[in-house]
Amino acid sequence: xxxxxxxxxxxxxxxxxxxxxxxxxxxxxxxxxxxxxxxxxxxxxxxxxxxxxxxxxxxxxxxxxxxxxxxxxxxxxxxxxxxxxxxxxxxxxxxxxxxxxxxxxxxxxxxxxxxxxxxxxxxxxxxxxxxxxxxxxxxxxxxxxxxxxxxxxxxxxxxxxxxxxxxxxxxxxxxxxxxxxxxxxxxxxxxxxxxxxxxxxxxxxxxxxxxxxxxxxxxxxxxxxxxxxxxxxxxxxxxxxxxxxxxxxxxxxxxxxxxxxxxxxxxxxxxxxxxxxxxxxxxxxxxxxxxxxxx
Amino acid sequence: xxxxxxxxxxxxxxxxxxxxxxxxxxxxxxxxxxxxxxxxxxxxxxxxxxxxxxxxxxxxxxxxxxxxxxxxxxxxxxxxxxxxxxxxxxxxxxxxxxxxxxxxxxxxxxxxxxxxxxxxxxxxxxxxxxxxxxxxxxxxxxxxxxxxxxxxxxxxxxxxxxxxxxxxxxxxxxxxxxxxxxxxxxxxxxxxxxxxxxxxxxxxxxxxxxxxxxxxxxxxxxxxxxxxxxxxxxxxxxxxxxxxxxxxxxxxxxx
Numbered sequence: 001x002x003x004x005x006x007x008x009x010x011x012x013x014x015x016x017x018x019x020x021x022x023x024x025x026x027x028x029x030x031x032x033x034x035x036x037x038x039x040x041x042x043x044x045x046x047x048x049x050x051x052x053x054x055x056x057x058x059x060x061x062x063x064x065x066x067x068x069x070x071x072x073x074x075x076x077x078x079x080x081x082x083x084x085x086x087x088x089x090x091x092x093x094x095x096x097x098x099x100x101x102x103x104x105x106x107x108x109x110x111x112x113x114x115x116x117x118x119x120x121x122x123x124x125x126x127x128x129x130x131x132x133x134x135x136x137x138x139x140x141x142x143x144x145x146x147x148x149x150x151x152x153x154x155x156x157x158x159x160x161x162x163x164x165x166x167x168x169x170x171x172x173x174x175x176x177x178x179x180x181x182x183x184x185x186x187x188x189x190x191x192x193x194x195x196x197x198x199x200x201x202x203x204x205x206x207x208x209x210x211x212x213x214x215x216x217x218x219x220x221x222x223x224x225x226x227x228x229x230x231x232x233x234x235x236x237x238x239x240x241x242x243x244x245x246x247x248x249x250x251x252x253x254x255x256x257x258x259x260x261x262x263x264x265x266x267x268x269x270x271x272x273x274x275x276x277x278x279x280x281x282x283x284x285x286x287x288x289x290x291x292x293x294x295x
Numbered sequence: 296x297x298x299x300x301x302x303x304x305x306x307x308x309x310x311x312x313x314x315x316x317x318x319x320x321x322x323x324x325x326x327x328x329x330x331x332x333x334x335x336x337x338x339x340x341x342x343x344x345x346x347x348x349x350x351x352x353x354x355x356x357x358x359x360x361x362x363x364x365x366x367x368x369x370x371x372x373x374x375x376x377x378x379x380x381x382x383x384x385x386x387x388x389x390x391x392x393x394x395x396x397x398x399x400x401x402x403x404x405x406x407x408x409x410x411x412x413x414x415x416x417x418x419x420x421x422x423x424x425x426x427x428x429x430x431x432x433x434x435x436x437x438x439x440x441x442x443x444x445x446x447x448x449x450x451x452x453x454x455x456x457x458x459x460x461x462x463x464x465x466x467x468x469x470x471x472x473x474x475x476x477x478x479x480x481x482x483x484x485x486x487x488x489x490x491x492x493x494x495x496x497x498x499x500x501x502x503x504x505x506x507x508x509x510x511x512x513x514x515x516x517x518x519x520x521x522x523x524x525x526x527x528x529x530x531x532x533x534x535x536x537x538x539x540x541x542x543x544x545x546x547x548x549x550x
Contacts, residue, residue: 029467029470030470034459034465034466034492038466039488039491039492040491060433060471061430061472064433064437065495084423084426086422089543096454096456097454097455098449098456098459098460099416099422099453099455099456099460100453101419104420105423107423107427109330109427114434117434118434176331211442218476239481
């Protein structure tokens, strides 16, 4: 494996020697309407760093502005959003939608080399399935270009398959996500960021088919922090290697505390109850080893 | 101080004085602006009173013999037909924007900064093109030491919540890497949100001459780095001499 790619994968996924990572997506101001987590980005980013987060996903502009948070060997990995889309603003039903969008638009914005110059340890890009043939084909082309650029630059490429649009329904969404996961891997993804499918068995099947490290995302903010911890614990049970959660962390009442709890579950083998309690009765046999990093 | 900060200082004076920038680049789309038919002569009187003057690439080349007391020059790097109304001799059939200048061209012209419009509320492809251009210019500007000013323009028909649309545009500008953000007055609540969100200097574009005093006061109270005067300030209703006086009084009030 290319040494740059190997070093960056290690930095992202093996900070604790267990092949796992707890990451936060904080790129919402790049694509969604302005919400408190967008307005207060710096303080939230500082809080999750204090909580021990392993990686933070940012837009290019915020990657420049918040560069100081990533310095040093204790600093988290910088993950840069290399594409852009308008999906959160589709339709006019949402009363907070300031500029409703009529069609899904998705485009490549950065090159892998530009992301490297920003100090990225990895980039993320979307692949949309279920909207229409044109969007899917454009996404495939974009992902293929990114994968090629990333391979040349030695930069891990995290792809994010999403099932969105009129061809998606309650019965096929898990199949579409599983399909998307494998398509991304076939295109050259080094890791995946993917929504939880709702149960351990179907998610375990997706992870098994993916064959690269999978980070679970949370989607819309869940009712409370315990639901977030349970989702994450189920993801780990299904053999994902960590999380890349956005609003569930950035809109949490105490993002630092939540990151610390997620870290206890990922890196120290805590159960959800133990993470909430903040301490664990020592039972070394309980410790579930992290999945060895796929290369 | 790096070269980007050095150039920013040319536009944005030290604390204690707020900047006033005049945008004359609308001639790219509208032709000769009222009062600016003889561009360089007309602007000569007002130039020392401004902190920044935004020009088209062609007019920037014609503004010679500047002294250190004159405003810094910024160059418009994009073109749009969205400034034209239905009564314009060549009314727009579809909203269009194109890039007309790269960052290294702007540097070679001697500009102290680049100005880009971020159009919201038009076709999805227009907004996407603005975002991509903003990111690419911001990155190129960081390499060259040339600041990028992004002007939020939520003027399209798809805008449903004007104040929130300004917030959205300001957020997009920031996340794209803008060094300065120019926002139209979005109403008091959204202005507070924008002031809290923006971690870079921002300039206010007032809604009208009549509302300017109250909107300026509110913006300066929230930490605006200065004021942005667009082409609507030019012409018979606001001759350049009077404009210069207003700029002067604004400096004094903010100082």
